[in-house]
Amino acid sequence: MTHSTIWWLIAGGAIVLELVSGTIYLLLLGAGFAAAAIAAHAGASLQVQLVVAAVVGASSVLAWYLARRRSPADPPTAANRNVNLDIGEQVMIDAWNADGTASVRYRGAQWTAVARAGVATATGAHRVAEVVGNRLVVDHV
Incomplete structure (x- = not known):
């Protein structure tokens, strides 16, 4: 078996392991193993093939x-728009409860909204910044 064949088999094995x-x-x-196989096809010595790989x-x-x-870095899963499509959507908050929550209608269901830490509660349009369990963490728009 030639050196190039061995390099191609090693490269194929690495690709299979990568898929797994x-x-x-x-x-x-x-x-790198494929580059060594090409070097073997070109007639390079074993030492050159190893260095190329x-x-x-x-x-x-x-x-x-x-x-x-x-x-x-990617944002945490709860605030990542690629994971949760609710992030960035807008909701209307008409009134806040005394405990700092609000009840909003969103996607045909009642949700509990809370203001993000450090953000004052205000009525009006809010943007969903994060979803924690069944609560929407919102920022005022």
Whole structure:
């Protein structure tokens, strides 16, 4: 069996493991193994193939790590619009109760709304900032 065939099998195995585990890092290492297979096709020695696999795999993992580190963190699930489509929607609050809650009609049901911590209660239009259990945490618009 040639070196290029072995590298292609290792790359395929890394990609299969990536599909099972759901991480991107094995896919990036698989790219390094594929680069080593291409180097083997080009006639490079085993030492060069190993260096190519290590450099391409490690540099792609490092680049991905640095890119993810620079991007802002996702908001918590309760306040993430990608998880909960209620975030950002508007509700009308006519009156606040003495305990700091309000009853609002939203999506055809009665909800309990509470003002976000540090925000004064006022009547009128409010935007849903977070959903905690069956309560809408709102900000005044």
